[in-house]
Amino acid sequence: MSAEIRNTSSSAYIAQHALDDVKRRFSVGIALLVLIVPVLLVGFRIAIGEGQTLDFPTLLSTGLEIIAGIFAFVLLRSGNFIPAGVILSAAVLFDYWVSPEPEIRTLLGLIGVTTAAVLTGTRYYLLTLGVALVGQSLNIITNIQAADGVVTQEVVNTIISTVLIVLTSLFFRYFNNLAQNTSGNASVANQRLDAVANIGRQTARLLNYEELISSAVTLIKTQFGFYHVQIFLVDDRREYADLVASTGEAGRRLMERNHRLAVGSDSVIGRVTLANESVLVNDTENDPGHAFNPLLPETRAELALPMQVLIDNQTRVIGALDVQSTEPMAFIASDVQALQAMANQMAVSIRNARLFEAQAASLAENEQLFAEAQKNLVEIQRLNSQLTHKAWEGFLKSNPDLNGVTATAQGLKEDGLAWTDEMLRASSIKQPVTTTSEAGLSLITVPILLRDEVLGAIEVEGGDSQQLELVPTLVAISERMASALENMRLVEEAQAASAQEQRISAMVTRFQEAETIDELLQITLTELSETLDAEVGSIRVGLTQGAQTAR
Numbered sequence: 001m002s003a004e005i006r007n008t009s010s011s012a013y014i015a016q017h018a019l020d021d022v023k024r025r026f027s028v029g030i031a032l033l034v035l036i037v038p039v040l041l042v043g044f045r046i047a048i049g050e051g052q053t054l055d056f057p058t059l060l061s062t063g064l065e066i067i068a069g070i071f072a073f074v075l076l077r078s079g080n081f082i083p084a085g086v087i088l089s090a091a092v093l094f095d096y097w098v099s100p101e102p103e104i105r106t107l108l109g110l111i112g113v114t115t116a117a118v119l120t121g122t123r124y125y126l127l128t129l130g131v132a133l134v135g136q137s138l139n140i141i142t143n144i145q146a147a148d149g150v151v152t153q154e155v156v157n158t159i160i161s162t163v164l165i166v167l168t169s170l171f172f173r174y175f176n177n178l179a180q181n182t183s184g185n186a187s188v189a190n191q192r193l194d195a196v197a198n199i200g201r202q203t204a205r206l207l208n209y210e211e212l213i214s215s216a217v218t219l220i221k222t223q224f225g226f227y228h229v230q231i232f233l234v235d236d237r238r239e240y241a242d243l244v245a246s247t248g249e250a251g252r253r254l255m256e257r258n259h260r261l262a263v264g265s266d267s268v269i270g271r272v273t274l275a276n277e278s279v280l281v282n283d284t285e286n287d288p289g290h291a292f293n294p295l296l297p298e299t300r301a302e303l304a305l306p307m308q309v310l311i312d313n314q315t316r317v318i319g320a321l322d323v324q325s326t327e328p329m330a331f332i333a334s335d336v337q338a339l340q341a342m343a344n345q346m347a348v349s350i351r352n353a354r355l356f357e358a359q360a361a362s363l364a365e366n367e368q369l370f371a372e373a374q375k376n377l378v379e380i381q382r383l384n385s386q387l388t389h390k391a392w393e394g395f396l397k398s399n400p401d402l403n404g405v406t407a408t409a410q411g412l413k414e415d416g417l418a419w420t421d422e423m424l425r426a427s428s429i430k431q432p433v434t435t436t437s438e439a440g441l442s443l444i445t446v447p448i449l450l451r452d453e454v455l456g457a458i459e460v461e462g463g464d465s466q467q468l469e470l471v472p473t474l475v476a477i478s479e480r481m482a483s484a485l486e487n488m489r490l491v492e493e494a495q496a497a498s499a500q501e502q503r504i505s506a507m508v509t510r511f512q513e514a515e516t517i518d519e520l521l522q523i524t525l526t527e528l529s530e531t532l533d534a535e536v537g538s539i540r541v542g543l544t545q546g547a548q549t550a551r
Contacts, residue, residue, distance in 0.1 A: 064091050085119025088112075089128050097135060102154065106161035109135065113165055117173035129169055136162040192338035195223040200345050209353040213245035216346055220323065221247050224339075227326045228296055230254075231307075231346070232261065232269050233319035239263060241273045241320060250295035267291055268304040272320045278305045278336055283328045301330040305340050307347035318347050381452065388453040388486075395489050404456065420445070423457040430454065432471050437461050446474040450482040503531050517541070 075084040092112035099105050109132040116128035136158060143155045199219045206212040213231055221229040230246035243259040246252070261267045264274040266289065271279050281302045284290045290302065307319040321343040325331070396402060406413045419427075422445040426433040430452070433445040441462050448456040458478055460470065507527040514520035521539050529537050 064094060067091075081119050082121065085115055086124060089116040089120065089124075093128060093131055096132070102139065102158065102161075105135070105139070106158075106165070109161075110165050110168055113169040114172050117169040118176050125169070125173060129166070132165055133162065136165070192224070192334060196338050196342045196345065199223055199342065200349075203346070203349050206349070207353055207356045209350070209357055212349060212353045216349075217245045217247050217251075220321075220342065224323070226323045227298060228322075228324040230322045231319060232273070232322065233307075233350070234263060234273055234317065241269050244319075250293075253295060268302060269320050269322060272304045272306050273317055276306050276308070276315070276317045278303065278340060280331055280336065282331055285328070296324060298326045299324045300328040301325040303331045303336065303339065305336070305343040307343045307350070309344075309347045309351050318351065321346060384451045385453045388451045392453070392455060392489070395493070419457070420459060423459055426457055427454045432475060434471065444471055444474055446471070446478045448478045448482050448485070450486055455482055455485055507531065 071084075071087055075081075075087070089112045092108050092115065096105055096108035096112055099108060113125075113128050113132050116125045120128075139158050140155055140162075143152060143158060144150070147155070199216070202219060203212055203216050206215060217229040217231055220226065228247055228250065230251060231244055232241035233244050234241050240260045240262055243254055246254050246259075261269045264270050268279045268281065268290070271277075281287045281290045284292070284300055284302060293299065302322065302324045304320050304322045306317045307321055308315050309318055310316075321339065323339060422433050422435060422443060426445040426447045430447055430449060432447075435443045435445075437443045439461075443459065443461045445457055445459045447454050448458060458474055458481070460474065507524070510523050510527055511520060514523050521541070525537050525539055529535075
């Protein structure tokens with residue numbers, strides 16, 4: 001899109017530069033003629049006059065033309081075409097009036113009027129044309145009177161030369177106006193495209209959707225000088241075009257009532273969003289298909305353009321850009337081209353802003369999910385640590401003899417072992433502790449951690465300072481030992497549960513031997529005493545709230 005804008009702007013510049021170059025070359029040529037022709041005419045007149053002295057008007061016109069030619073060159077160097085054209089045409093026409101030769105007068109009249117047609121404004125051109133026609137008319141009248149009312153060949157030649165002057169000047173004037181209009185349209189198109197590029201630069205930095213569309217309509221209205229600007233976007237079901245941004249008080253009121261138009265309706269927006277083609281109404285008062293909006297009473301021209309983006313290699317309309325002017329016939333072909341580029345540019349920016357907001361929302365949601373997952377993980381770790389603590393607390397209560405072991409030179413000791421200060425410290429901070437024993441040996445203490453719960457501690461004494469390298473090894477061993485201890489606990493608990501289940505099964509099997517309730521109670525009490533190694537046991541049968549006597 002930016003390449004297209006640059007190319008069109010470059011074409012407009014080239015067209016204007018080419019027109020200026022043609023004018024400059026033409027002006028230089030006329031200036032050279034104005035400098036050369038008087039000298040040639042003087043020589044011609046001297047030759048035909050056989051050396052007679054030239055009259056004062058002839059010498060004056062010759063001098064004025066030379067001065068005018070020099071002055072015109074100075075003006076042309078600074079690009080002042082109109083003053084140069086006025087001076088050149090005036091000097092040539094002055095010589096036209098003082099020149100007695102008909103052929104020379106025709107040539108001078110043609111040069112003077114053509115110069116005015118190409119280089120000056122309309123009024124001055126008509127003035128020079130009138131001066132030449134008056135001169136030609138006087139010549140015709142003089143020649144007819146001299147011939148006693150007879151139309152001689154000289155009169156016919158004068159009439160032909162007059163027609164030649166008029167037609168030639170009109171021809172040059174027509175093509176000069178055509179070139180001027182082309183250059184003017186190219187200049188307007190260049191300004192439009194520069195405005196498009198400027199708006200594109202300002203909106204390209206915006207990633208917030210609401211800020212983007214609001215800034216876009218404001219910038220378009222300001223840069224192009226439109227009466228009203230608004231943006232419609234097609235909904236997901238492609239049934240309606242919703243107004244999402246609009247300028248002025250009318251736009252605010254339209255937005256408040258959630259203005260929308262059906263896709264494919266008779267409205268300008270409905271036709272644009274359905275056909276994917278721009279709709280131009282250059283005279284709203286005389287166009288029967290234009291719907292009058294009471295909130296925008298000054299609208300006299302309206303242009304709506306599709307906002308297109310490329311999705312999956314297909315051009316798709318996502319909305320419409322609508323611009324309105326208070327002047328009828330306000331939009332030309334270059335406006336449609338520039339504003340279509342703007343509409344497509346805005347469509348891409350809006351789609352990018354929507355994607356950015358969707359990605360931002362997805363990122364925020366993912367961050368929230370991650371935070372919740374982290375919170376849940378911490379809670380799970382806390383519960384695991386709590387369950388681990390309760391499990392080992394129950395296990396150690398059921399195994400009071402499980403204390404630890406110490407390796408000495410005399411062998412292994414298992415009974416009456418107390419925790420050293422280093423063990424208590426390492427368990428408290430849950431980190432390895434390195435110190436020196438009373439014998440001057442290195443002392444390394446590592447806690448045994450399972451799910452951040454302390455199950456015990458390992459302490460190694462002996463060696464020199466190089467034994468500090470054993471810390472990572474002891475940490476790794478303590479981690480694996482914690483897992484092994486947990487596995488052994490689970491195995492022992494499973495075995496105990498299995499043994500208990502077997503005892504219960506054996507007891508239940510004995511129940512089948514009983515023939516009476518008394519025998520069942522006796523068998524149950526006997527089995528419980530043997531299973532639990534109990535010295536005294538009793539069973540009562542009865543209703544605690546009833547009046548029956550318990551047995």
